[in-house]
Amino acid sequence: MSIFLDLIPVSEAEEVLRKIAPLMGEETVALSEAYNRVLFRPATAGEDIPGFTRSVVDGYAVRATDTVGAGEALPAMLTITGRVGMGDGGDAGEVAPNECRYVPTGAVIPECRCRCHDRVCRGIRGRCARLPGGRTGGKPHPPGDDFQKGDRVFPAGRCLSPPRDLGVMGALGITTVPVCRQPVLGIISTGNELISPEQTPGPGRYGTSTPISATDMHRHGGTIPPASMASSLTNAAPP
Numbered sequence: 441m442s443i444f445l446d447l448i449p450v451s452e453a454e455e456v457l458r459k460i461a462p463l464m465g466e467e468t469v470a471l472s473e474a475y476n477r478v479l480f481r482p483a484t485a486g487e488d489i490p491g492f493t494r495s496v497v498d499g500y501a502v503r504a505t506d507t508v509g510a511g512e513a514l515p516a517m518l519t520i521t522g523r524v525g526m527g528d529g530g531d532a533g534e535v536a537p538n539e540c541r542y543v544p545t546g547a548v549i550p551e552c553r554c555r556c557h558d559r560v561c562r563g564i565r566g567r568c569a570r571l572p573g574g575r576t577g578g579k580p581h582p583p584g585d586d587f588q589k590g591d592r593v594f595p596a597g598r599c600l601s602p603p604r605d606l607g608v609m610g611a612l613g614i615t616t617v618p619v620c621r622q623p624v625l626g627i628i629s630t631g632n633e634l635i636s637p638e639q640t641p642g643p644g645r646y647g648t649s650t651p652i653s654a655t656d657m658h659r660h661g662g663t664i665p666p667a668s669m670a671s672s673l674t675n676a677a678p679p
Contacts, residue, residue: 461623467619468616475601475603479597479598482592484593490583490584493580498545500541500543501549502539517538518538520542521536634646
């Protein structure tokens with residue numbers, strides 16, 4: 441009986457491979473080259489994300505005390521002193537009494553116990569805003585709301601296949617990634633009837649799809665093809 445007909449369970453085959461496969465060491469690659477690689481060590485956040493108090497709505501930063509008792513019939517009249525621009529550092533300054541400042545979604549909320557008022561102004565005359573009282577624009581996102589410094593973002597052993605993985609690591613400021621070295625994996629295509637794609641099939645011969653399939657398997661499996669690959673076992677004993 442040929443050894444090729446002596447089948448074993450997949451779980452047993454996997455265990456055999458684990459025993460004969462060497463443990464791969466660590467290497468560092470650029471983030472742009474880390475797609476489909478396996479993390480050797482956990483990826484952690486090096487700092488708080490965001491690193492500031494972030495607005496969740498477009499609105500006006502105001503002192504809470506300046507809109508107490510304000511309403512539709514009697515809105516608060518506040519002086520607009522400017523706006524907080526996106527990317528304007530981590531210090532938006534302070535909002536003085538009877539003043540307000542425009543804050544877009546995602547920007548830094550100024551200091552002094554401010555809140556972001558998302559009600560539409562009933563009217564702006566010059567630099568004066570009429571703000572009714574009532575609801576505010578939700579609770580601001582505090583520093584570290586997405587990730588806190590030291591948080592484990594991805595565990596060791598994770599295959600960085602989804603494109604979003606690299607995007608998250610880029611947002612964390614990670615530019616180099618510790619990954620497992622890629623193993624060299626050879627694939628043997630058995631069958632004396634098989635011929636390479638560039639050959640013309642003769643009687644009893646078939647073109648093999650293994651070279652193309654193997655290339656794709658290497659690309660998506662995170663392995664390196666060997667310098668040469670056996671295409672058949674010509675001396676395999678018949679069953």
